[in-house]
Amino acid sequence: MINPWSSSQYFDYEKLIREFGIDKPDDYFDYFMFRRKLIFGQRGLDYMEYAIKNGMEFNAMTGLMPSGHMHLGNKLTIDQIIYFQSLGAEVYIAVADLESYATRGISFEKARKIAINEYIANYISMGLKPCKIYFQSENFDTQSLAFILSNETNMNELKAIYGLNDSSSMLHVNSPIIQAADVLHTQIRHMGGPKPTIVPVGVDQDPHIRLMRDLAKRMRIYSIKPDHGKISVFIKGSDNPEGYINNAMEELSANGYECTPNYEYRAIYIKNSTEEEKIKIDMILAHLESEFNDCTFIEPSATFQKLETGLKGGKMSSSVPDSLISLNDPPADATRKIKHAVTGGRQTVEEQRKLGGNPDICPVFELYKYHSNDDKYVSKVYEECTGGVRMCGACKSEAAENISKFLQNLAEKKDESLGKMDDYLIKRSS
């Protein structure tokens, strides 16, 4: 079981793929986090590929928990959001101030300050273009949608997903549903209707992703299924299946499909379809359905990043301050932390010259691998290390210099970024 509320977990990525049905990404996206397999898994990423290939609109969505400081690990999600924005995604970001109030006792006022000063200002300095950032506590759409979505799940399901029991706090029931609403509300009618939506996350958030994908599907009247090499459509939960069948048949034939209805089974068989056309047919019918169903969603997609190792080995955790670099650290602090990091180096210089270091277990090498987008440079560091010509002291200094430059740049841009907030924060709704 994956616990999104625990801060001390170790993940075996291959096992996650085997046991939780997470898929490996293909090589469609030419971005360093994909190329270097820092994104090791995904669900439903083929929807983004489809949208991009066909010039369709799509969303990218994430949330931030306004507690403490933004650190290098959080940066990876925003790097991806900025990448998808550059491909044309409409970006939405939830400030999870309801969650931080409930779980950490952080007041709304304080959460607002932290979100703006510690997180959003950095996002803007990193290159995030104007987008839609909102506070959970102020968003009437997400709260209403959460209420509606709660009817699509029950305690047995939540117990199975999260290991809840009868004494679990209702917060553990409410917060996954709010998170599902954060993501899905980007597809309600006045936000532009159903669209593929990518949610880049750390793999600890996978239980939330699985739940929101199921909730999205359960709200649909048309459910699209591969069926013996073709696609069939089933009509769910309606007292007038014939009307829905006829509407869908009309829309599908306008798109060149030949359909046979089965009124008894509330089904449509699409004769000249192939299983590969599932996404296309899903999109056609989602648009049709959104005309009469306020809650028509395309199942959201997710990418899963590996967790960056802490500088002391183990997890980056705010309870071990020297394990992580905060984006608000002065360069001198970051340099000190890097100098004291554990490495994949050998006991002695002689041994290192002879045998080479082990970058695959080295948190300092990860600073290069996760935070430089220059492939040649990163391979050079790797080869020099394994080849025994790069020593840990010099390698740490070089990494510290790179990270310091990055932090310096954020610090210099901070005021300018704070001045742009109005292009990012959406006003209270309701």
Ligand code: TRP
């Ligand atoms: N629960 C997430 C966290 O702890 C924050 C979050 C809230 C979120 N809403 C979201 C993440 C929607 C992704 C999408 O970090």
